[in-house]
Amino acid sequence: MPNISHKGQRMPASPIRKLTPFADKAKLDGKTVYHLNIGQPDIETPEGMINAIKNIDFKVWAYTPSEGTLSYRKQLTKYYNKAGYNITPEDIIVTTGGSEAISITFMTCLDAGDEVIVPEPFYANYNGFASQSDIVVKPILSYIKNGFALPPISDFEKAITDRTRAIFICSPNNPTGYLYSREEMEALKALVLKHDLYLFADEAYREFCYNDQPFVSPMHLDGLDENVIIIDTVSKRYSACGARLGCIITKNKKVWNAAIKFAQARLSPGMVEQIAGEAAIDTPAEYFEQVKAEYTTRRNTVVTALNGMEGVYCPNPGGAFYVMAQLPIDDSDKFCQWMLEKFSYQNQTVMMAPATGFYSTPGAGLNEVRLAYVLNNDDLAKAMTCLEEALKVYPGRIESEKLKAESVL
DSSP states (O other): OOOOOHHHHHOOOOTTTTTHHHHHHHHHTTOEEEEOSSOOOOSOOOHHHHHHHHTOOOSOOOOOOTTOOHHHHHHHHHHHHHTTOOOOGGGEEEESHHHHHHHHHHHHHOOTTOEEEEEESOOTHHHHHHHHHTOEEEEEEOOGGGTTOOOOHHHHHHHOOTTEEEEEEESSOTTTOOOOOHHHHHHHHHHHHHHTOEEEEEOTTTTOBOTTOOOOOGGGSTTOTTTEEEEEESTTTTTOGGGOOEEEEOSOHHHHHHHHHHHHHTOOOOHHHHHHHHHHTTOOHHHHHHHHHHHHHHHHHHHHHHHTSTTOBOOOOSBTTEEEEEOSBSOHHHHHHHHHHTOOBTTEEEEOEEGGGGOOSTTTTTTEEEEEOOSOHHHHHHHHHHHHHHHHHOTTBOOHHHHHHHOOO
């Protein structure tokens, strides 16, 4: 029997999706499962996007340009320049989701064995894309005790080697919800320029910043035009995860000219998705105001409930729609599986993402979980009650003092 590749063997499983069979079994057993494991919002997609699809009228469903249609890139330019990016349509490559944007960026800017420094915990699929590209993720720990703020620049300096090519950030952050400040971004700018590195920025959650905190992009900083690559997607902004429509933005023409060759190799992004994406740019501001208000309410429900549970700590995130919580448990993978396999409260249970999958450092995240507050407020409240009851009876519960002594973080 032929063997699979070494790369296939190394490819990590998704911590967000790997427990799905257990959730499916729980549902077959008649349990209600509250899905807080994945960033699939229940917010309605803007009506303009849906209508644009309904009103499509073409005779041939044709290829589009590899860089994306000019009309869509012009619309994107309007959106980003309103946010102060000062770009042109020629700075954009449209991709099949943010995932392809990450993959093309890695392949364009790094050779096999090159290193990218990423503050952790980080979006788990970064590891997968790195594995596909044969590059090395160098994690820099951030800590729950200070809300997962940017690690000290000295920690980055220590991690830089002669194979380091880039620093990769996500702000607002998935999985922590942390929003980088201007001071933190300026510190990264100085480091990137000092060592002549790329700065990759995943901005999927740009529109979701809370408590009037400003969003600061590397595109807002002077002197980084040759270093910055923005990775973006419509998935979260417009609650359009199934559209699989993203983009790469860079003013570095060498990078753009190399990246387009990878884009040509996969032919083109979808026509229908770009038609919907064009319409999305005209989504009224009121849509985002309402969505932000809804997420703020949900965030407050979840964070307040978690911090009211004995032995639980959850920092209040500044953006996105995730929280990372420290629980009085021995092993988050075991706990999340136990919740689906063994536990129910009033015939309900909760599906969460074990935090171990968002770390590369061995032993980190063992007592943490990521929760996505993407359900309506009533369901979130029920899920929090269910989680609190579960923690009371979980066989692997660790008492608070022991937890503090043993915690990696």
